Amino acid sequence: xxxxxxxxxxxxxxxxxxxxxxxxxxxxxxxxxxxxxxxxxxxxxxxxxxxxxxxxxxxxxxxxxxxxxxxxxxxxxxxxxxxxxxxxxxxxxxxxxxxxxxxxxxxxxxx
Amino acid sequence: xxxxxxxxxxxxxxxxxxxxxxxxxxxxxxxxxxxxxxxxxxxxxxxxxxxxxxxxxxxxxxxxxxxxxxxxxxxxxxxxxxxxxxxxxxxxxxxxxxxxxxxxxxxxxxx
Numbered sequence: 001x002x003x004x005x006x007x008x009x010x011x012x013x014x015x016x017x018x019x020x021x022x023x024x025x026x027x028x029x030x031x032x033x034x035x036x037x038x039x040x041x042x043x044x045x046x047x048x049x050x051x052x053x054x055x056x057x058x059x060x061x062x063x064x065x066x067x068x069x070x071x072x073x074x075x076x077x078x079x080x081x082x083x084x085x086x087x088x089x090x091x092x093x094x095x096x097x098x099x100x101x102x103x104x105x106x107x108x109x110x111x
Numbered sequence: 112x113x114x115x116x117x118x119x120x121x122x123x124x125x126x127x128x129x130x131x132x133x134x135x136x137x138x139x140x141x142x143x144x145x146x147x148x149x150x151x152x153x154x155x156x157x158x159x160x161x162x163x164x165x166x167x168x169x170x171x172x173x174x175x176x177x178x179x180x181x182x183x184x185x186x187x188x189x190x191x192x193x194x195x196x197x198x199x200x201x202x203x204x205x206x207x208x209x210x211x212x213x214x215x216x217x218x219x220x221x222x
Contacts, residue, residue, distance in 0.1 A: 008190040009169060026167045026194050030141040031219040033167055056137045056144055058120060058215075060171065060190075079119040083137050104169075106217055108142040 009035055009060065013100045016040075031108045038064065040097035048089035053107040055084040062101025065093040086110035120146055120171065124211045127151075142219045149175065151208035159200035164218040166195040173212025176204040197221035 006012065006023055014021060014037060021037040032053075043049075048069055058081035066082065067073040069089035074082060084090055095101040117123065117134055125132060125148060132148040143164075154160075159180055169192035177193065178184040180200035185193060195201055206212040 007192070008188075009192060010190040025192060026165075026217075028165070028219070028221075031217065033217060054137075054139070077119075079121040081118070081120060081136060104215075106137075106142065106144060108139070108219070110139075 006035065009102060009104065013037060013061075013102070014039065015100070029109075031106060034103075034105045034107070036103040036105055038062070038092070038095035038101040038103070040095055041092065042094045043091035047091050049091060050089050051084070051086055051107070052110065054086050054110050056106045056108075057082055057084065058104050060102045060104055062096050062099050064095040064101050064103070067091055067093045117146070120213060120215065124148060124172075124213070125150065126211070140220075142217060145214075145216045145218070147214040147216055149173070149203070149206035149212040149214070151206055152203065153205045154202035158202050160202060161200050162195070162197055162218070163221065165197050165221050166216055166218050168193055168195065168214055168216045171213045171215055173207050173210050175206040175212050175214070178202055178204045 016039050020041050023035045024032060025035055026033045059076040060078055063077050065073055065075045067090065073093065127150050131152050134146045135143060136146055137144045170187040171189055174186065174188050176184055176186045178201065184204065
């Protein structure tokens, strides 16, 4: 599903939501482009995303920390981007609670 | 080629360049993600991009106008995004000369 109503990525930002807000902006069999809004969300300790697809992700507003199972971690601020290869286990350690964090994520086929 | 040195999309913005600056951020057979920096660039009248791939594009800094052969035009400001289906002919009518315009473009296979 494409949300053609969301013409601007910084529109309709919620103040505080119980779950992350995910909007699919474009999608076909090769790629899925999502806006993800976090308001202080984080994954639980011990949880890891383990994805079939590659993910290229950028933070465009707010701040967040990604942690990788291999041990690295990165704090991401607006403009910072990261490629997360398929099956590179990772989690969101925290997102700021001072403002909404806006991620743009591009998931695409690994092979 | 992936430019792993460009960790932040707003880094290394040129003031004035003769041609648009294109940096490939991630790429495989399904997708190519590019940062494009324009400093007042535009396509010539009569020129149309006619692409084999779909293009999802967003302006993240600056301002620009896209024109479509079918007649529509859209002024894009930071956060505004647009899906340009394969073979939808379009051109950049203008980009602001007041500051660099930063585009993020995701090209992906149409079929």
